[in-house]
Amino acid sequence: MEVIERHLGGDRLRLVDVGARDGIDPRWDRFAAVIEATAFEPDEAECERLAATAASLAYPVRFLPHALWREVADGVPFHVAKWPVASSLYPPNEEFLREFPLARALLATEEVRTISTTTLDQACTEHEVGCDVLKLDVEGAELDVLRGGESVLAGALGLEVEVELNPVFAGQPLFADVDAHLRARGWALQGLRRTSWLRGAAPQEGESGAGGQIVSADALYLSAAAAGELDLGRELKLLVIAAAYGQHDLVRMRLQSSGALAESLSPGELAELAATLAPPPAGDESPRAGGATVWHDEEFF
Helix, strand or coil, X not given: CHHHXXXXXXXXXXXXXXXXXXXXXXXXXXXXXXXXXXXXXXXXXXXXXXXXXXXXXXXXXEEECCEECCCCEEEEEEEEECCHHHCECCCECHHHHCCCHHHHHHHCEEEEEEEEEECHHHHHHHCCCCCCXXXXXXXXXXXXXXXXXXXXXXXXXXXXXXXEXXXXXXXXXXHHHHHHHHHCCCCEEEEEEEEEECCCCCCCCCCCCCCCEEEEEEEEEECHHHHCCCCHHHHHXXXXXXXXXXXXXXXXXXXXXXXXXXXXXXXXXXXXXXXXXXXXXXXXXXXXXXXXXXXXXXXXX
């Protein structure tokens, strides 16, 4: 990271994590020298636990106990699930969950609390938070958070957002709604890391585990700015984002095409970035099939 650290100076890549239960994803650990994070977690006990771990992390991070939504409001119903990870501003969708008894038990509402909410824009203004890359995982309320974060979203380069492709929660926006909202603002979908559920009980020994219904996915988007020319600082931040999400083809393309990088970095520095951010396969690891330019997901059907 020495090349990036030297050229960024104190201008670290700013990660904003909304729905930070269990902490910041380890994908960012290797970029500790050049990142800083602000994380929002509405569960005050979990947020306090996370804050106690902040000093042990190798990069600056703040954990803030705010529930983010589309507006600043009091008395908003919050459905506390048996599995705390699945607690949501939306109630579980009993009709959809009926075919998935294990998930239905975990998502069952144990308590409905009323909470106060704020918006992403308001929270970031209040705490003087900048954002280069945004991660959202708020159990069905992602579009609500995006609607309350227009200013933050306008300045970001990358976005990781959990989306539901089927209605796990009653009344929630689905992937199509989130995607339309983002595309209208110039964001381009890069990929989906999907989650599927098997119907009924867990397969018994000797039963096939094939099949399942797609339920949700982690969607990776890049902003319209990421497709154009950037100044040196933003270009280096985009390279870090792309590398963190395994987008090595994008890293290589930007290293070859960016005017800012060509003007400011030596050939040796460019080669060092390529080796650090998009290294060749290790050992017997092989590139994807399909002539190295086309591949498809073979896990489902």
